[in-house]
Amino acid sequence: MKRLDVAIVGAGAAGIAAGRYLAASGLDVLLVEATDRIGGRAHTAFHEGLHFDLGCGWLHSADRNGWASLAPELGFHLDRTTPPWGVQFRDLGFPAADQRAARAAFARFEQRLREASSGSDRASDLLDGNDRWTPYLEALSTYINGTELEQLSVRDYLAYADAETAVNWRVTEGYGSLIAAAAKDVPVALNTAITGIDASGHALRLTSVRGEIEAECVIVTTPTDVLASGAIRLPPRASDHIDAAGALPLGLADKIIFKLSDCDGFEPDTQVLGNPYVKRTASYHIRPFGRPLIEGFVGGETAREFEADGDAFAAFARDELAGLFGHGIRSRLEPIAQSRWGRQPFSRGSYSHALPGHALARAILASDVDGRLFFAGEACSALDFSTAHGAFQTGLAAARAVLNSRRA
Numbered sequence: 001m002k003r004l005d006v007a008i009v010g011a012g013a014a015g016i017a018a019g020r021y022l023a024a025s026g027l028d029v030l031l032v033e034a035t036d037r038i039g040g041r042a043h044t045a046f047h048e049g050l051h052f053d054l055g056c057g058w059l060h061s062a063d064r065n066g067w068a069s070l071a072p073e074l075g076f077h078l079d080r081t082t083p084p085w086g087v088q089f090r091d092l093g094f095p096a097a098d099q100r101a102a103r104a105a106f107a108r109f110e111q112r113l114r115e116a117s118s119g120s121d122r123a124s125d126l127l128d129g130n131d132r133w134t135p136y137l138e139a140l141s142t143y144i145n146g147t148e149l150e151q152l153s154v155r156d157y158l159a160y161a162d163a164e165t166a167v168n169w170r171v172t173e174g175y176g177s178l179i180a181a182a183a184k185d186v187p188v189a190l191n192t193a194i195t196g197i198d199a200s201g202h203a204l205r206l207t208s209v210r211g212e213i214e215a216e217c218v219i220v221t222t223p224t225d226v227l228a229s230g231a232i233r234l235p236p237r238a239s240d241h242i243d244a245a246g247a248l249p250l251g252l253a254d255k256i257i258f259k260l261s262d263c264d265g266f267e268p269d270t271q272v273l274g275n276p277y278v279k280r281t282a283s284y285h286i287r288p289f290g291r292p293l294i295e296g297f298v299g300g301e302t303a304r305e306f307e308a309d310g311d312a313f314a315a316f317a318r319d320e321l322a323g324l325f326g327h328g329i330r331s332r333l334e335p336i337a338q339s340r341w342g343r344q345p346f347s348r349g350s351y352s353h354a355l356p357g358h359a360l361a362r363a364i365l366a367s368d369v370d371g372r373l374f375f376a377g378e379a380c381s382a383l384d385f386s387t388a389h390g391a392f393q394t395g396l397a398a399a400r401a402v403l404n405s406r407r408a
């Protein structure tokens, strides 16, 4: 068995960012990936000449996003079309005055969160029970955080940095394709799930379904729900990391992609919310990039419900769209793909949020064990958690920490 300088567990955004940096620094590095695909929660899928992202799609904080900087170098194109969020296409089912009222309710709620930063850390405690927009706020939370406000730490939510830049771009060829392409010069072992890391010897010893791997240092980038499940036996000194991962569970967000047989009447890059007056509703991105597609998006308990029930998401989305666009749209919609991130055994969800009272868990998860076992991944990011660029930064941070530790 050859001893590696660094083994990186997981070939998602964080692992790839770390792998590129360490390989370019001349280290003998291996990305060890459980599935048969590079990218993790970044996944561009293809259907009859069309492509779409089933995981991350938006380069948030694009003006300081590591993937945006890398895209031109890798031959990818950035699309700077303004996101359609928050504007209902033709005010369908959501009159302009109500859209203004709903936005104002969201602003009031965020103001209450900021004012309560020294009080309750449970976001649902800051809801105003008399506000008619409470279901709307709950629905937004399931999209943004992947979870209901009941499960959301106020302090963690407020720490998220994107609101300050609010620049959102896309990759024409797909965010998932860009992230996978970034791994091109990094050795990868696919179909190699790691089941244990032993730190009792001089080198770290990883047990995988395909045999053992030895490495001087290891960077673990697996999603928090994978870590918290005990699927990887970690050294006893990493028990705080496992607890931290448990306090940073993955919320759920899923997409359904419909092919539109006829685009007449649908303007490119517009959006509708299925029903702004209830929590159990989906948001629909109409004709992303002008393509003949509609991308439906749900989160939280609604996403969980649809994952459990075969065609429920497609039927629900068809009903909501028919309610807005008329019965005729039904025959123009062909479901061509659907994500079920909670059912992927090596993802187990979509993006992390901190449970009330646990905003500090991110710093614990991001700390190293004895200068040779390191952690990265979106959940380790203090300010850009839940995103692919946050994952990128944590991968780089872990790679730099590995180099520093080897020099010490």
Ligand SMILES: Cc1cc2nc3c(=O)[nH]c(=O)nc-3n(C[C@H](O)[C@H](O)[C@H](O)COP(=O)(O)OP(=O)(O)OC[C@H]3O[C@@H](n4cnc5c(N)ncnc54)[C@H](O)[C@@H]3O)c2cc1C
Binding pocket: 009, 010, 011, 012, 013, 014, 015, 032, 033, 034, 035, 038, 039, 040, 041, 042, 054, 055, 056, 057, 058, 059, 060, 192, 193, 194, 195, 221, 222, 223, 226, 231, 232, 253, 254, 255, 339, 341, 346, 347, 349, 350, 351, 376, 377, 378, 379, 385, 386, 387, 388, 389, 391
């Ligand atoms: C529906 C959806 C929409 C999203 N939208 C956006 C968006 O618009 N913008 C944005 O920035 N972010 C978005 N995200 C979040 C973004 O995709 C993630 O934050 C990011 O991709 C996470 O990268 P990561 O490297 O931390 O983890 P992952 O991508 O999950 O990588 C971890 C890797 O570890 C592997 N692994 C797990 N267990 C093992 C094991 N035992 N052994 C070996 N390998 C293992 C996994 O297979 C995976 O490849 C979205 C996510 C979803 C699901």
